Amino acid sequence: MSTIKNRLNLWGNLILVLCLTAWNATSFAQQRFPKPDFESGYVQPHPTTPEPRALWLEYSDVLVLIIVLALAAWFVFKRRSRRGILWVSVFALAYFGFYREGCICPIGSVQNVALSLFQPEYVISLTVLAFFIIPLIVSLFFGRIFCAAACPLGAVQDLLVYNPITLAPWVNKSLGLIPYLYLGLAVLFAATGTDFLICRYDPFVGFFRMDASFLMIVLGVSFLLIGLFIARPYCRFLCPYGVLLNWTSRFSKWHLTITPAECIDCKLCENSCPFDVIEQPTTSQSIRKTKADTRRFVTYALMIPLLVGTGAYLGGKSHVFMSGAHPDVELAELLITQPEVENDPDNIDVQTFLASGKTMPELVEAAVNIRREFYTGSAILGGFLGLVLGFFLINQVIFSTREIYEPNKGNCFSCGRCMDYCPVGKEPFLT
Amino acid sequence: MERTKPYNRRDFLDGGMRMSLALGLGGVGGLLLSNSTGEDWVWQIDPFKCTQCGRCADECVLTPSAVKCVHAFDLCGYCDLCGGFFLPDANDLNTGAENQLCPTSAIERKYIEEPYFEYVVNEELCIGCSKCVKGCSSFGNGSLHLQIKHDLCKNCNVCAIARLCPSDAIARLPASEPYLVKGDFIESESTRSE
Numbered sequence: 001m002s003t004i005k006n007r008l009n010l011w012g013n014l015i016l017v018l019c020l021t022a023w024n025a026t027s028f029a030q031q032r033f034p035k036p037d038f039e040s041g042y043v044q045p046h047p048t049t050p051e052p053r054a055l056w057l058e059y060s061d062v063l064v065l066i067i068v069l070a071l072a073a074w075f076v077f078k079r080r081s082r083r084g085i086l087w088v089s090v091f092a093l094a095y096f097g098f099y100r101e102g103c104i105c106p107i108g109s110v111q112n113v114a115l116s117l118f119q120p121e122y123v124i125s126l127t128v129l130a131f132f133i134i135p136l137i138v139s140l141f142f143g144r145i146f147c148a149a150a151c152p153l154g155a156v157q158d159l160l161v162y163n164p165i166t167l168a169p170w171v172n173k174s175l176g177l178i179p180y181l182y183l184g185l186a187v188l189f190a191a192t193g194t195d196f197l198i199c200r201y202d203p204f205v206g207f208f209r210m211d212a213s214f215l216m217i218v219l220g221v222s223f224l225l226i227g228l229f230i231a232r233p234y235c236r237f238l239c240p241y242g243v244l245l246n247w248t249s250r251f252s253k254w255h256l257t258i259t260p261a262e263c264i265d266c267k268l269c270e271n272s273c274p275f276d277v278i279e280q281p282t283t284s285q286s287i288r289k290t291k292a293d294t295r296r297f298v299t300y301a302l303m304i305p306l307l308v309g310t311g312a313y314l315g316g317k318s319h320v321f322m323s324g325a326h327p328d329v330e331l332a333e334l335l336i337t338q339p340e341v342e343n344d345p346d347n348i349d350v351q352t353f354l355a356s357g358k359t360m361p362e363l364v365e366a367a368v369n370i371r372r373e374f375y376t377g378s379a380i381l382g383g384f385l386g387l388v389l390g391f392f393l394i395n396q397v398i399f400s401t402r403e404i405y406e407p408n409k410g411n412c413f414s415c416g417r418c419m420d421y422c423p424v425g426k427e428p429f430l431t
Numbered sequence: 432m433e434r435t436k437p438y439n440r441r442d443f444l445d446g447g448m449r450m451s452l453a454l455g456l457g458g459v460g461g462l463l464l465s466n467s468t469g470e471d472w473v474w475q476i477d478p479f480k481c482t483q484c485g486r487c488a489d490e491c492v493l494t495p496s497a498v499k500c501v502h503a504f505d506l507c508g509y510c511d512l513c514g515g516f517f518l519p520d521a522n523d524l525n526t527g528a529e530n531q532l533c534p535t536s537a538i539e540r541k542y543i544e545e546p547y548f549e550y551v552v553n554e555e556l557c558i559g560c561s562k563c564v565k566g567c568s569s570f571g572n573g574s575l576h577l578q579i580k581h582d583l584c585k586n587c588n589v590c591a592i593a594r595l596c597p598s599d600a601i602a603r604l605p606a607s608e609p610y611l612v613k614g615d616f617i618e619s620e621s622t623r624s625e
Contacts, residue, residue: 031506031508031572032508032571032572033508033509033510033571033572034508035504035505035506035507035508035509036508036509036547038543038544038547039544040543040544042543042544042549044504044505045504045549045551046504047501047502047503047504047578047612048501048554049501049578049581049609049610049612050580050581050582051581051582051609052471052473052581052584052586052606052609053471053581053586053606055469055470055471055606058471101585103585103586103587103588104588108588109588111588111589112588113459113463116463116466116467117459117462117463120466122466123466123467123468123472124463124466124467124468125467125468125469125470125471125472126467126468126469127471129460129463129464129467133456133459133460136456137453137456140449140452140453140456195589195594196588196589199587199588199589200589200591209492209493209585211492211493211494212492247452248452248456250448251445251446251448251449251452252449253449327594327595348484348485348486348597349597351597352482352484352597352598353597355482356482356598
């Protein structure tokens, strides 16, 4: 305590001395100590203000994205070359990853789009919009070639696929539900102006920047280590942009095919996919059309409204908890539940608020508004997740007949590994 | 790549879905196009909102931070006894490190003429801790202040510091006017950001 007093005292002295120094220069009202008139010919330096990255370079990033996607489409459909796709992805990793250091990427742009849609005062830049929409439109025609060749996060994992194991279908499918939750949360948090979750928890951007917090490095390294055996874990079980690409790619006009001509059911490609997306031809046993399945289908279909309702109810219930992530709500809650923090000089947020001249009712009103937004948002998120779960269940009892080996159009990254396994058209080399 | 297959119900449904997804994307794109600018955005600190909490030094994704102290020389009083340079309880008014407020000795003090001294920030050493800014704002003209340096800033999609800034001093600016250096703009303009 005495040191603080001492310190205040010294500051007081300092002010006094400073005031005396400036005694003869009080004419300048704006400044305490006006700039002196130098007699020694002193030339005043200027603060440096280096320009940000040039705008044409930002646009050229969009051009690079388009070229990369075009090249990828050419390698997937015309050349049918896994090697070509691999080298394009290495370039994308170098350019979008290590040169551009991860920002802006289509995965993160989901949040800018959500924020700009829900809060029109957030103006989105054209480049970000282009990064969001181009890969989606391309996937409507060619499938997820963005994942195969243009995504730096995908590329860094793809290069480290070492000895991929086959996951049990139920594990694969259940983990595949996580991206929906992640996408929903990311959109909710972005739309309410709370946080950009996807960017904050991007496990690989730290490698691109060669700088990250210890925890994020641990997260990134563990993703890469897991990825040695469970191929591209982030893409399959987390990536929120992958959800959108899955929807568009499912209805793509063209899609990578394993065989260049007629599938001969040779089974050679069966285990070629590290991501378990190759679907086998259906046999008479795998197509079960029993009465029990029909009953299950009807039950699940009837359950969808129930699931959506329950989801919306639970979502609405969780809004108080969720809204706590917003800094204003957090501060208001803290000040209401623990008023004694007002006396804590180390709590920067509280002290800044108290010094800012804003009143408590203003803060509470802002917090209440945000919480109200969260109520609607969480309810919609809950309903959406209920719908996803409903369709997930229904999909378990829908069987379609398939005569050939085909990649699942929604989940396939179009990496092209399977093409090398197909013997069709390579007969001269077989003999 | 095309298999010769009769056009069936499946193809029809796929085509319909593709069309509706394309329309949906077009709708979102069109809606956002009306709320977009061809210009890019960068993050910047409004020095009049900044309360010198010190988080800029720790919360930037870069180490050291892309936030640096800049010196608006036009506003500087060139004081001998600089509130941004000396510790309040400095033993002696000389450039000894034990007398300096700056933890990295990033401010260089140079004698100009009696009784004036020039203070230049060495950005290689500056970590953006705002200790000098606090000193200068409290006891001087406030000519020392923080700015995000765009040759260093990665222009993250969302600024990691902005989220934690207690005074909401960090906001996006059009990339054509990327700085808010004191003296170049005045306090009444400080509301223009955001």
